[in-house]
Amino acid sequence: MSPTGQALVRLVETAPRPLVGFAEDYPAGMFKGQHAHPRGQLLYAVSGTMRIETAEAAYLVPPSMALFLPAGVLHAVRMDGPVAMRALFLREDAATRIGKQATVIAVSPLLREVILAACAEPLDWELGGRGHHLAELALDEIARAAAVNLRLPMPRDDRLRRATGLLLARADDARSLEDLAAAAGASSRTLARLFRAETGLSFRQWRQQARMAEAMGALTTGASPARAAFLAGYASQPAFGAAFRSLFGMTPGQARTFQKTA
Numbered sequence: 001m002s003p004t005g006q007a008l009v010r011l012v013e014t015a016p017r018p019l020v021g022f023a024e025d026y027p028a029g030m031f032k033g034q035h036a037h038p039r040g041q042l043l044y045a046v047s048g049t050m051r052i053e054t055a056e057a058a059y060l061v062p063p064s065m066a067l068f069l070p071a072g073v074l075h076a077v078r079m080d081g082p083v084a085m086r087a088l089f090l091r092e093d094a095a096t097r098i099g100k101q102a103t104v105i106a107v108s109p110l111l112r113e114v115i116l117a118a119c120a121e122p123l124d125w126e127l128g129g130r131g132h133h134l135a136e137l138a139l140d141e142i143a144r145a146a147a148v149n150l151r152l153p154m155p156r157d158d159r160l161r162r163a164t165g166l167l168l169a170r171a172d173d174a175r176s177l178e179d180l181a182a183a184a185g186a187s188s189r190t191l192a193r194l195f196r197a198e199t200g201l202s203f204r205q206w207r208q209q210a211r212m213a214e215a216m217g218a219l220t221t222g223a224s225p226a227r228a229a230f231l232a233g234y235a236s237q238p239a240f241g242a243a244f245r246s247l248f249g250m251t252p253g254q255a256r257t258f259q260k261t262a
Contacts, residue, residue, distance in 0.1 A: 011123055013038055018094035019135035021119030022087045032077040040095030041087055042142060043067045044107060044115055048083030049217055052076070058152045058168065059104055060213045062220040065148055066115075068103045071095060086119045088138060097139050105145035114138045149248055150213050152206070155198035159186040167207055171214035171231050177203045208233070212247050215240075219255040228252055 012020050026048075043050060044066035052059045052067055054075045061067045069075060071092065090098065107115075118134045125131020155161055163184040167173050180203075181188040195203045215228035225237055229252075234240035244252050 009037075012089045015089070015091075015123040017123065017125055017131065017135070018091040019118065019138060020089050020123050020125075021115070021121060022085070022089055023119045024085050026079045026083045026085065028079060028081045028083075030079045030083075034074050034076050036072050036074045037089070038071055039092070040071045040090040040098065041067075041069045042090070042098075042115070042138075043069060043077075043085070043087050044112075046084040046086055046112075046116070049080040049221065050083060050085070051078040051080055053078075053154065054102065055156070056154060057102065058154050059102070060150050060152075060217045061104060062217045064107055064220040065104050065150065066107050066111075066142075066145075068098055068105060068142065070100055070102060073102060086115050088115060088118060090139075094135070094139055098142055102151070104148045104150040105142065106148055108141065108145065111138070111141040111145065114141060148216075150216060152210055152213060153199040153201065155194060157194050157198055159184045160191060160194040160198060163191060164206070164210075167210055171211050172233070174233075208243075209247070212244060215244065215252075216248060216255055219252055222256075225252040225256070 008022065008024070012022050028048075043052065043061060045061065045063055047063055049063070050061040050067075052061060052069075052075055054073055059067050114134055114137050118131070118138055121131040121134060155164060163180040166175070166180060166183060175183075177191060178188045181191040184191060186194075192203055195201060195206055199206055201209065211232040215232040218228045218231055219225070223231075225241070228244075229235075229237050229240035232240055232243070234243070241252055244250075244255075248255070
């Protein structure tokens with residue numbers, strides 16, 4: 001982050017208003033290591049995809065989605081391509097209207113425009129004026145937005161984190177559990193046990209959910225259903241469509257419409 005961006009973050013973290021906007025553009029591949037904010041955030045990007053990781057989960061956030069992150073949550077952010085971030089910082093009283101859990105939401109065309117408008121307002125917007133109305137509308141739209149299952153539970157064990165890191169680096173990584181165990185420095189039995197104990201998912205379930213998240217990100221940035229199916233490891237598009245609908249509650253075609261409207 002630029003010195004100017006760092007200074008602005010400090011200002012928005014202490015702004016007297018319940019909701020203020022933050023705009024910053026980042027180059028491809030930029031990585032912001034573990035940090036936390038005293039206020040809740042709605043992390044949104046007009047363009048580019050963000051990969052956000054907390055101690056408990058990893059989130060893929062394409063331009064048609066946003067991540068609500070409660071105050072004080074340690075997180076790291078990696079920019080997948082150039083990212084034009086337009087985020088909202090929420091004072092405690094505003095954040096409680098949204099919830100207490102990190103959640104990925106679908107960003108409607110209306111919410112997108114409200115976020116952009118809020119980012120154009122001064123940090124000390126006039127009480128009762130345009131900034132107030134934008135803040136109220138933004139909070140209402142965020143609260144009613146549909147949640148999207150793009151949360152991937154992350155382990156704490158170092159061996160398992162090495163294995164999951166390899167899988168996250170390449171969605172099409174086809175290595176077996178035995179191969180990953182060797183790379184992670186553990187037995188396949190230990191790795192299988194750790195997957196269940198620390199993520200609540202089997203190895204196959206975890207890898208499939210990671211692949212489906214990549215497929216969702218690809219669809220919402222213009223990829224064809226065939227390409228998304230390939231990323232998810234499916235040779236059959238109908239089978240991919242059924243699995244996609246089961247996980248996300250929408251079809252691949254519906255996911256692609258986000259790319260056209262966001």
